[in-house]
Amino acid sequence: MTTIATAMIIGASSQLSKELARQLAAQNVKLLLFVQDPDTLAEFAHSLPVPAVVLPLAISEPQKLNEQISQAWRSENGAHLVIVNTGLNGYDASLPWQLEENIIEVNVKGFAAICNCVFKLMVQQGYGQLAAINSIAGQRGGPSIAYHASKAFAENYFQGLSMHAQRLKVPITISDIQLGLLDKAAMQQNRFLLSPLEKVAKQILTALKQGKRRVYVTRRWRIVAWINRILPEFIYNTRHWKTKSKKN
Numbered sequence: 697m698t699t700i701a702t703a704m705i706i707g708a709s710s711q712l713s714k715e716l717a718r719q720l721a722a723q724n725v726k727l728l729l730f731v732q733d734p735d736t737l738a739e740f741a742h743s744l745p746v747p748a749v750v751l752p753l754a755i756s757e758p759q760k761l762n763e764q765i766s767q768a769w770r771s772e773n774g775a776h777l778v779i780v781n782t783g784l785n786g787y788d789a790s791l792p793w794q795l796e797e798n799i800i801e802v803n804v805k806g807f808a809a810i811c812n813c814v815f816k817l818m819v820q821q822g823y824g825q826l827a828a829i830n831s832i833a834g835q836r837g838g839p840s841i842a843y844h845a846s847k848a849f850a851e852n853y854f855q856g857l858s859m860h861a862q863r864l865k866v867p868i869t870i871s872d873i874q875l876g877l878l879d880k881a882a883m884q885q886n887r888f889l890l891s892p893l894e895k896v897a898k899q900i901l902t903a904l905k906q907g908k909r910r911v912y913v914t915r916r917w918r919i920v921a922w923i924n925r926i927l928p929e930f931i932y933n934t935r936h937w938k939t940k941s942k943k944n
């Protein structure tokens with residue numbers, strides 16, 4: 697099959713990443729899939745109807761990470777679209793530092809290292825679209841403390857990159873995908889709030905095609921995000937978050 701564009705998915709092992717890969721492949725987009733352990737994704741990549749290369753991702757070693765992405769970029773003559781889907785979440789009311797540190801390592805340090813590298817490659821290339829699957833959790837502090845804070849970092853980092861692209865006058869689109877639905881479901885085990893992955897991935901790719909700077913997926917989460925923002929602190933702080941174990 698002749699491909700029409702190249703996309704990188706960084707953090708390609710999740711169900712959402714795979715669905716994005718399937719839908720991009722169906723649109724004849726060649727794929728470079730970055731994962732911690734390439735062997736785990738080989739079979740999936742082989743099942744796609746387009747060429748799909750699986751590559752390693754050393755997220756906690758910024759120098760190595762930079763080389764991995766840059767080398768792939770050179771050998772594939774760049775990419776039109778890069779979707780960053782790496783992320784780590786976790787909740788433990790006793791706040792063990794190891795968990796906080798791991799989340800910061802992946803969602804802050806790793807995220808910044810990936811985006812810094814890709815942005816500069818796109819500047820050299822002269823164009824591109826850099827997208828990240830972020831979360832409405834970044835709008836305010838929350839029960840998974842480092843996670844919420846890390847998503848605020850990601851959102852802010854993207855704002856800065858978008859501003860920088862405009863200053864440089866390079867047509868690089870920075871797209872912030874504010875995912876809400878799965879977050880809520882993960883914390884509350886409320887299947888009522890879940891949307892099918894196909895729908896989530898479709899909305900993401902439609903927004904990216906439209907060159908959106910920021911989008912809520914699924915759409916109804918825009919309202920939840922708005923309410924979240926305006927809730928006074930004394931109400932916001934008293935919401936009860938139920939962990940899986942408490943509910944079962």
Ligand SMILES: NC(=O)c1ccc[n+]([C@@H]2O[C@H](COP(=O)([O-])OP(=O)(O)OC[C@H]3O[C@@H](n4cnc5c(N)ncnc54)[C@H](OP(=O)(O)O)[C@@H]3O)[C@@H](O)[C@H]2O)c1
Binds near residue numbers: 707880
């Ligand atoms: N699922 C939700 O509830 C939800 C809701 C809102 C926003 N989001 C955000 O959306 C994004 C994707 O979510 P998802 O549900 O697809 O997440 P996921 O299933 O947890 O997958 C996240 C990706 O990050 C990668 N990753 C995690 N730790 C890594 C590490 N140390 N080194 C390299 N890669 C690492 C995973 O790869 P490995 O499998 O190789 O570890 C995986 O590909 C994340 O940024 C998440 O915060 C998720």
